[in-house]
Amino acid sequence: MSEDQQKSRNLSNPSEFSDEEIVKSHVELAKFKHEPTKNFLKAPLVFVFVFGCLIFVCSIQLAHSTNSFQLHPPVDVVELTAEEKESMRLEKKISSGEKIFAARCASCHQANGMGIEGQFPPLAGSEWVSADAGVISNIILKGLKGEISVNGVKYGTSAAVNMAAVPISDREIANVSTYVRQAWGNDSVEVTEEFVSQVRSEHAAKQDQWVGDELRSMFSDSFGN
Amino acid sequence: MNNLAKFILGIFITLGIAWLAFVVGARSQYGDLQPTAESLEEDGSVPVDSDLFPTAFSGIAKQGAEEYAALGCVTCHTQQVRRVEAGYDVDRGWGLRPSAPRDYVLQDHVLLGNSRIGPDLTNLGSRGHTNEWMHQHLYEPQSIDSSSLCPPSPFLYQEVDEPVHSDIEVSSKPTGGNTLYVRPSVRANRLVAYLQALKQDYELPEVSFVDEEMEESTLVETTQGPVAADLSSAPTWLQAQIDAGKEVYMKAASGGGMCFTCHQTNGQGLAGQFPPLAGSDWVLGDKSRLIKISMYGLMGEIEVNGIKYNNVMAPPGIPPGSLTDDQIANVLTYIRNDWGNSASAVSAEEVATVRASLKGRAPMQMFTAPELIPPVQ
Amino acid sequence: MSEESPDQIIDRSAKYVFSFFLSSAGLWLLAAALFAYLAAAKLTDPYFLSTCEFLTYGKIKVAQANAFVYGWGGNAIFAVSLWILARLSQAEVRGSVFLIFAGVIWNLAITFGLLGILDGHMSGHEMLEMPSEVWPAMLVSYLIITFLALVIHRSRQIKETIAPQWFILSALLWFPALFLIAWNGLELNPSRGTLQTVLSMWYGQSLIWLWLTPVALGAAYYLIPAVLGRTIDKYYLAVFGFWCIAALAPWSVLHHLEGGPVPMWIPAIGTVMSIAMVFPIAVASTNFHSTAFLDIGKVWSSLPLRFVIFGTLSYTVSSYIGVVFSLPAVAKITQFTIINEFHFNQRVYGFFSMIIFGAVYFALPRITGREIPKAAKSFHFWTSTFGVLLLLLAYLLGGLTHGVLAGQPTLPWSSSVIQSVQPYFLITKIAFVILAFSQFVFVINVWRVIFPNPFSCCFSNKKEVSA
Incomplete structure (x- = not known):
């Protein structure tokens, strides 16, 4: 259909552009896309260009923001210096030790490490804690009986006390010992898991609890007197 | 476009592709996520005995x-x-x-x-x-x-x-x-x-x-907020006592009871070490025994639900033995009414009566089980 | 009249169906306007009606959206689609009894659904808040109407189809598909966790894009040539525009979940496809506006077309704004703000409703043979235009304020952020009053033509032949 014909029809009787004509003329339009013209059709070119640009922008956006279709967002990998890593490791160890202490030790030694006068010896400032790491590890592993003196005050246990009546792993012992040795103003070096397992195997055959003096003599150097 | 069947097929295919992605695809990607531990072992497995999150609502x-x-x-x-x-x-x-x-x-x-x-x-x-x-x-x-x-x-x-x-x-x-x-x-x-x-x-x-x-x-x-989510259907006066008691039970600072460190927040205790409170014959039984333990603590061998424990329970409270009559009444009411327990409340008056009856007892002198269990007649 | 043109025969066959759907649509429009006013009033004064449990803000807001989309939107879609399909197919509307029967069920289902919402049985799924008990009734009645619409289309005189038919047919068919998908994923085989949200949001947003939007576009593709008496300019683009909407729209709706607890690809694809939607939007607006501007004087003088062109302009602008707001950098500010209200109202008021108003004013005189007073139509046009613009401006500026202030963590939430937005709530309240008034005029206009003499119901006098 030529443009002139089209126009003349449109203008001839515009108010009576019936539905049939609407359908027919548009069907014609769809069939003959190229109206006779010498110039390029600008509109389709513009649309093709726009569409191309859109696809380009969209693919870049897709590649950047879909996180490779993973379920979970990327975890930020923070590059830490060796020092930071070390301090984070120690922090985690101590906070784990704190939880173990609260669950298994604080009922007697109290959350503040002060113990109960005449009943349970304090851990804060105790020479037994600041002594060689072997002391605290051995006590936790096997328990203690008899009378001991802590900071010059005597504490007696009528019965033998098992600190670890429920099995406790080397790692847990290392963590809780490290916590005890560094909390409430205590300032002793950390206890490693390897060290505890070494202590455990050293005394694997021992059946009964330690007596205070036994440990004192074993580690006499570190008690400082 | 003129063939209706083809047209319908076309519009459903376009919709269907999006459906495949957002409904079917997403569902197969994470439709069966399960609760897990806060952190995993290095091999990606859930560490043994760890708590799983999220937890279900009560x-x-x-x-x-x-x-x-x-x-x-x-x-x-x-x-x-x-x-x-x-x-x-x-x-x-x-x-x-x-x-x-x-x-x-x-x-x-x-x-x-x-x-x-x-x-x-x-x-x-x-x-x-x-x-x-x-x-x-x-x-x-x-x-x-x-x-x-x-x-x-x-x-x-x-x-x-x-x-x-x-x-x-x-x-x-x-x-x-x-x-x-x-x-x-x-x-x-x-x-x-x-x-x-x-x-x-x-x-x-x-x-x-x-x-x-x-x-x-x-x-x-x-931890300090008085939260008793699953108990709110109790009568309001009881609810208030339970809330206050839970606060005592959970508080690990001065003036609290710090009971949870041994008996655990779920009242289960620790096997072989600390007896459970949930379903315990001691907790659900005689109130005066409970009041005495709450004032003076307990040591030596004790049998709870047929299992023997031998440990030391220092007088509860921070500092030890410092719980007031009200606090003891509340915390006992709490442990008698959580974790599936359901027993009568303990009033501050009852605690005061027991305290008066123990006037001569030295402070911090822990009870032993035989003292609390009346000899068989 | 002794000699009837084919168009007049078709119009007569559509008369009862059209009148039924349109008059019920009008009632829903008024109900939605009432809910909209109540909700806006509750935001300006929280104590307003606070003792009524069945009128909490949350319930009213949801009831408004449902009354608007399913009540007004659904009935208007049935009325306009059936009539346009019949006209373009040159075929009569058959099975009027079934159509009206299905329409009654549809309306009853929505009524019970809304009562269920107000009574506290809301499901919490976007645009599917009505209790699931009414879903089967909705689906069945909808399928009856769609089936009869397809019957009209199948009996068409000319084999070839044109743009209005594509858009309207696909809208009619997409809805039950979406509905079934959502029903299956939320009720029959419920998904776990945030999959529920993904599905309900996909459904709720697609409803606007694949149901309301195509019908309005189809009506515009029909009305512009019919009124202007000229073909659509660059009509060859329409087919691309149609398939782009079909292919892209269902992908583009989930960008609202940006940053949320779903896999990142879901909102990311949504954003990307929203950007791609620029293309079909550009096609439609080129088609409409380059045709309209060939004869702008006539557009201005014809009231139906004025409504339609307002709608298409609004469609173009709102869609481009939507594209901008879906970009992650902008979404950071606009997400979760009352800009959502802007989008919703822009689409359902500024675009869909305006085009439907135009279609109704075009069709009604032809169907009933009675003219609507020009002043009444004109009054409706100006009040609704002013109301919509005021409403959208308030939501847009309010939403930007909301987002910018919310993004400053040191500002306290209600005493600072929300207080600064509150004046805009007051403006929306005024706008909703104006819109309610304007819609009341519309309904009066329509009812006066459908029921010229309310005391002798025209249904009892079937022999009456329209002029």
Whole structure:
């Protein structure tokens, strides 16, 4: 259909552009896309260009923001210096030790490490804690009986006390010992898991609890007197 | 376009592809997510004995979720903390970390919301608000924050003239700031239980806390907040005693009881070391024994539900033996009414009577089991 | 009249169906306007009606959206689609009894659904808040109407089809598909966790894009040539525009989940496809506006066309704004703000309803043979235009304020952020009053033509032949 014909029809009787004509003329339009013209059709070119640009922008956006279709967002990998890593490791160890202490030790030694006068010896400032790491590890592993003196005050246990009546792993012992040795103003070096397992195997055959003096003599150097 | 069948096929194919991606694809990607531990072993397995998160809501909190959905709270409140690069949510303190798909897998009604005329509620239960605060806020938000646009819900409460101590005190604006007392309905208690249960205060392997300092401060608030989500259906006077008792049980600072460190927050104790309270014949039995133990502690061998324990329970309280009559009454009422326990409450008068009967006993002198069990006649 | 043109025969066959759907649509429009006013009033004064449990803000807001989309939107879609399909097929509307019967069921289902919402049985799924008990009734009645619409289309005189038919047919068919998908994923085989949200949001947003939007576009593709008496300019683009909407729209709706607890690809694809939607939007607006501007004087003088062109302009502008707001950098500010209200109202008021108003004013005189007073139509046009613009401006500026202030963590939430937005709520309240008034005028206009003499119901006098 030529443009002139089209126009003349449109203008001839515009108010009576019936539905049939609407359908027919548009069907014609769809069939003959190229109206006779010498110039390029600008509109389709513009649309093709726009569409191309859109696809380009969209693919870049897709590649950047879909996180490779993973379920979970990327975890930020923070590059830490060796020092930071070390301090984070120690922090985690101590906070784990704190939880173990609260669950298994604080009922007697109290959350503040002060113990109960005449009943349970304090851990804060105790020479037994600041002594060689072997002391605290051995006590936790096997328990203690008899009378001991802590900071010059005597504490007696009528019965033998098992600190670890429920099995406790080397790692847990290392963590809780490290916590005890560094909390409430205590300032002793950390206890490693390897060290505890070494202590455990050293005394694997021992059946009964330690007596205070036994440990004192074993580690006499570190008690400082 | 002219063949109807082909046309219909075409429009359904275009819709179907999107359906495959967003409905079928997404479902197969994470339709079966399960709760997991806060961090995994290096080989990706869940560490033995670790707590799994998220945890399911208690029954009453689930009912509260129904109320929340039915009242249309989701119209103004979201329940999602966006990733840090996508918004201000973490900066506003609405969460310790972005929400993850896993956080919602146990919820029947996932109400993420899409509009924030009110603040985000993802971690409302971690903000340390008391139940009373929640009730006041539901009854009349403006009694707490006069600039709030949140509509009051007085229909969930009944105004009372003669308040008992568990009723809620509100200074209502329409009455000119007069104080009035309202009694929460069952539905209000359900809603509060649900709101208190809203928390994402744990880490997941796929998402960790954004700022460690915030974790500390919020968690402290949490443990001190009197939360008794699953007990709210108890009579209100009992509820108040239970709430107060739970606070004593959970408090690990001066003036608290710190009971949970040994008997655990779930009342299960530790096998072989600390006896359980949940279902314990000692806890559900004679009150005076319990009161005595709460004042003086217990040592030596004891048999609980047929299992022997031999340990030392220092006089409870920080400092030891410092619990008042009220505190003992409340904490005993609490342990007799949580974790499935259900036994009569203990009153402060009963505690006072027992205390008077023990006048001559030296402080801190722990009881032993034979002292407490009367000899067989 | 002794000699009837084919168009007049078709119009007569559509008369009862069209009148039924249109008059019920009008009632829903008024109900939605009432809910909209109540909701806006509750935001300006939280104590307003606060003692009524069945009128909480959350419930009213949801009831408004449902009354608007299913009540007004659904009935208007049935009325306009059936009539346009019949006209373009040159075929009579058959099975009027079944159509009206299905329409009654549809309306009853929505009525019970809304009562269910107000009574506290809201499901919490976007645009599917009505209790699931009414879903089967909705689906069945909808399928009856769609089936009869397809019957009209099948009996068409000309084999070839044109743009209005594509858009309207696909809208009619997409809805039940979406509905079934959502029903299956939320009720029959419920998904766990945030999959629920993904699905309900996909459904709720697609409803606007694949149901309301195509019908309005189809009506515009029909009305512009019919009124102007000229073919659509660059009509060859329409087919691309149609398939782009079909292919892209269902992908583009989930960008609202940006940053949320779903896999990142879901909102990311949503954003990307929203950007790609620029293409079909450009096609439609080129088609409409380059045709309209060939004869702008006539557009201005014809009231139906004025409504339609307002709608298409609004469609173009709102869609471009939507594209901008879906970009992650902007979404950071606009997400979760009352800009959502802007989008919703822009689409359902500024675009869909305006085009439907135009179609109704075009069709009604032809169907009933009675003219609507020009002043009444004109009054309706100006009040609704002013109301819509005021409403959208308030939501847009309010939403930007909301987002910018919310993004400053030191500002307290309600005393600072929300207080600054509150004046805009007051403006929306005024706008909703104006719109309610304007819609009341519309309904009066329509009812006066459908029921010229309310005391002798025209249904009892079937022999009456329209002029």
